[in-house]
Amino acid sequence: ETGVTQTPRHLVMGMTNKKSLKCEQHLGHNAMYWYKQSAKKPLELMFVYSLEERVENNSVPSRFSPECPNSSHLFLHLHTLQPEDSALYLCASSQASSGTDTQYFGPGTRLTVL
């Protein structure tokens, strides 16, 4: 595997379910991000982890809970979601303090909340 991978690619869940999204980066980066992409809206930054420490929450509801066990893995735990949470969730990674700090994205998880 190369770059940034995400699993699952598609997820359908009920409002009472608990599920997790997984992201893995194979680029040796030290920062990871969760974004929400909804139709006709700019990407919304949800969480940032730098050196495995969460440094930005960006006012995300508590029904979204991130976890970064090491610099290569990032999870987004979901519980009691709402239908308006249906969206594409993108993970990204970057090498902080590297000048451009360019972010590289995974393919995303298409989430549908029924």
Add this chain to the structure above:
Amino acid sequence: AQTVTQSQPEMSVQEAETVTLSCTYDTSESDYYLFWYKQPPSRQMILVIRQEAYKQQNATENRFSVNFQKAAKSFSLKISDSQLGDAAMYFCAYRCSENYGGATNKLIFGTGTLLAVQP
């Protein structure tokens, strides 16, 4: 606060022709980075090109080039010799100097331009 505006929700180009996608941004900073990302139907967001604001020379990557006008706060993307594989959503992004821990910086994205390539 910084903003990024892409005023063309959709564009269309004939195969082998040239197309320009527009992007404007608003900032009071003098040093920053700008990016164009491409998101094909498979949804993998791919970096196309990046520009450093302190460099006057426009960035170029093969068939992709930018027209960076710092005073006008404009950052357009030109795609030459368009190919069917260029069909995608294109996002313009601005890297602001708002700093997180570990020197990670925030990206501000535009709403995107959907490019169709006609055979």
